[in-house]
Amino acid sequence: MKIDCKRLTVVTVLIGLFVSFPLLAVESEANNALIERGKYIAIAADCAACHRQAVENGVPFAGGYAIASPMGNIIASNITPSRQFGIGNYTEIQFADAVRRGVAQDGRNLYPAMPYTAYYGISDQDIHALYAYFMQGVKPADIAPTAVTDLGFPFNIRQVMLGWNLLYRKEKQLEKQAGISEQLYRGQYLVEVLGHCSTCHTPRNMMMAEKSSLYLSGSPLGGWYAPNITSDSSGIAGWSQRDLVTYLQTGHLANKAQAAGPMAEAVEKSFRFMTDEDLNAMAAWIKQVPAVSTPVATKSPRSLATDINNVIIGQGNQASLVDISQTDGATLYESACASCHGRQGQGTADNFYPSLTHNSAVSGPGPQNLVMTIVMGIQRKGSDGEVSMPAFGQQMNNEQIASLSNYVRNQFANIDDRLTAENVQMLRNGGELPFIVLYLNWLMGGGAVIVLLILFGLMRLRKR
Ligand code: HEC
Ligand code: HEC
Ligand code: HEC
Structure with missing residues (x-):
């Protein structure tokens, strides 16, 4: 029998196409699903809240927005896949390092205005989806930074963060505690890691790190105050799980609270888009966080003259x-x-x-x-x-x-x-102003050295 080579090739190619077409379609469908999942994670983590332009309704993720910190303004980076101005040249590992460890591609230590102290726990799977979304689902914006981060000495030395990171950066992934339900674990992941509630609601120590023993018990935030959201009577003991879900979804709860300022932004950009299931998991986790008692305003009889x-x-x-x-x-x-x-x-x-x-x-x-x-x-x-x-x-x-x-x-x-x-x-x-900044003037009198010495001293203590 004579085999016609040409015909065989044609047939093989045809069969190949026939088989791979649906496979390719399945693959691109899976990729789209991955990008969609990444988008949802970016919403739950509210990346857009900070990585925006300084103007209202600017180009998404183009950066330039100034985050006011007591040390000065910290400018959010362009995190679109622009190769020149954004993160277009980041590999997935470099992206993971920036998000979870606060280290940029060029080795710069990021300031914790980028909440890597919360994102430390983002799972490898979720990082993979986030990366797919930022590389393929976000349009590159070739927009140069409109401002530069300019902090006073010694905070302008990014290496200072090395010491801080040794003390306060979490290195381990979030682990499921023995005996907790899948719902609570999901809630913990959403509240502690993606939602980074504690970066606003947990008070900070002298070194501007969160005081873990006072988790979610309330903290000043710029001119605002992020209240105690633990289940103490000085917190939100009177709120049911459903109440919390309603508040996060809509921004208000009749006869209790309305979200303004930074919380209103979090509702608008993030929480209102989350699924009922996820919001319920978050509320369930919040409800069982250890209650912390904090001072309440003292009531006194009405004193003002005019009725x-x-x-x-x-x-x-x-x-x-x-x-x-x-x-x-x-x-x-x-x-x-x-x-x-x-x-x-x-x-x-x-x-x-x-x-x-x-x-x-x-x-x-x-x-x-x-x-x-x-x-x-x-x-x-x-x-x-x-x-x-x-x-x-x-x-x-x-x-x-x-x-x-x-x-x-x-x-x-x-x-x-x-x-x-x-x-x-x-x-x-x-x-x-917090301690570390209030005393900066005093520290400047030869004292910056002391800060560094304290930092290095603490580093050594930690290493032992
Ligand atoms: C609360 C504000 C805030 C949120 C939320 C936030 N970031 Fe950032 N991010 C920043 C700031 C500010 C910087 C720059 C910090 C610096 O210059 O030290 C930054 C830097 C980065 C960088 C480094 C880019 C570079 O090369 O300069 C990446 C990557 C990044 N963020 C990704 C993300 C992703 C992904 C999310 C959501 C999962 C996110 N960020 C959420 C504030 C934020
Ligand atoms: C960017 C900072 C920020 C983040 C992130 C944030 N909050 Fe808030 N939150 C605030 C501020 C500020 C208020 C006070 C708002 C007001 O009363 O206008 C507030 C108010 C609240 C209240 C109402 C409390 C009361 O007694 O009125 C609840 C509940 C709450 N937040 C839960 C959460 C949860 C849960 C998360 C995380 C999923 C979260 N917040 C993340 C800043 C934040
Ligand atoms: C045009 C109508 C209007 C006027 C005038 C107005 N408010 Fe409001 N106020 C609102 C609305 C709407 C909300 C938010 C309702 C919601 O979230 O569901 C609100 C919310 C509030 C809150 C809750 C904010 C929080 O952070 O929890 C306070 C407090 C408040 N207003 C006080 C005032 C005071 C004081 C004045 C006078 C200076 C005033 N309002 C004038 C409509 C008004």
Whole structure:
């Protein structure tokens, strides 16, 4: 029998195509699924919150946004696959090192404004999916950095992070504790690792590292305060698992709390897109975190002289706001707030304009979130729609805001704050400075050396 070589080749190629076509299709389908999974992980980890441009609605992941830290501004990198300005030349291993260990491709130590202290635990599988998403699912943005990170000495020396990392960077992957359910393990992974809740909600020590014994028990955050979210009565003991899910998904919980500031951003960019199953796992984990008791505001009888019922200005009369000598809290409340939140702070029946008498920002341990909400207003998308409250930071001066805040806390929560205009200015500037920065001036007097010595001393202790 004569074999026709040509025909055989044609047939083989045809058979080859026939077999590999569906295989190729399956492969690209699997790759698409991987990219989709990576996208979901990027949402749960909220990479977009920081890696954005400085302008609203800028190019996703193009970077340039300044993250205010007590040491100065730290600029988020371009993490699109641009080869010139982004991470287009990163291998998967280098990507993993940047995300989990805070070490960039060129060996630069990243500042922990990049939350590698939480991302340490991202699984290899999830890193693989994240990498696929950033390389193939994100458009390269050839946009040069619009600003550079410029911290004062000694923080501008990135090697200082070597010592810090030895002390505070976790090296082991997250492990499932014996006896916990799959749901709790998933919840722990989402809360501790991807969601990095503790980077905002856990107080920090002198060296700016999280105090693990006070996990999630509340921390100042710029001018804001990320409250105690453990199940203590000073935290969110009264919240059910369902309540937590509702709050994370929508940004509000009737007669309890509304998310403003950094939390509103986390809801809008991240939590509202997460599955019910994942949100429930997170809530279940939060509910069983050890309760930590923290100071609450002391209640005292109402002390302010003016009663709202004696205020004669019409509701929502903004004219009185123009008068900067008007510093009576009740009058300011009547002019600026009552039209939405009601004269008695009762809000509206449908909670669209929330009550201020049952409100964690008004009754919280300090006035930070109330003051910052008055200054910045609220713009937030949740899974159930959009809410907005006007910002009053331009219209009102610090004295007016202090007096309005004192009135609101006193009238609606029986708290006597006596906040001053200086206190308000300090919050506007980003709150009280932590130890390490406050004492920098003193350290500068020959003391920077001491900091380094302390760091190296601690490193040696740790090594032993
Ligand atoms: C809270 C803010 C924040 C979040 C959230 C965040 N990053 Fe970053 N990231 C930063 C900052 C700031 C830098 C630059 C730090 C520096 O210059 O030391 C950075 C740097 C990086 C780098 C190094 C790039 C380079 O070469 O400069 C990579 C890669 C990166 N981030 C990836 C990610 C990924 C992926 C996610 C989500 C899983 C993420 N980041 C989430 C703030 C953040
Ligand atoms: C970027 C910082 C940041 C991150 C990340 C963050 N939070 Fe928050 N959170 C805040 C701030 C600030 C508030 C106060 C918001 C307000 O009252 O306007 C808050 C408020 C809350 C509240 C309401 C508490 C109350 O008593 O009003 C809950 C619950 C909460 N966060 C849970 C979480 C969980 C769970 C995570 C992680 C999945 C998380 N947060 C991540 C900053 C953050
Ligand atoms: C135009 C209507 C409107 C006006 C005027 C207004 N608010 Fe609001 N306020 C809102 C809305 C809407 C929310 C968020 C509701 C939500 O999240 O569901 C809100 C939320 C709040 C919160 C909760 C914030 C947090 O962080 O938990 C406080 C406190 C508050 N307002 C106080 C005030 C004060 C004080 C004034 C006067 C300076 C004022 N509001 C004026 C509509 C308004």
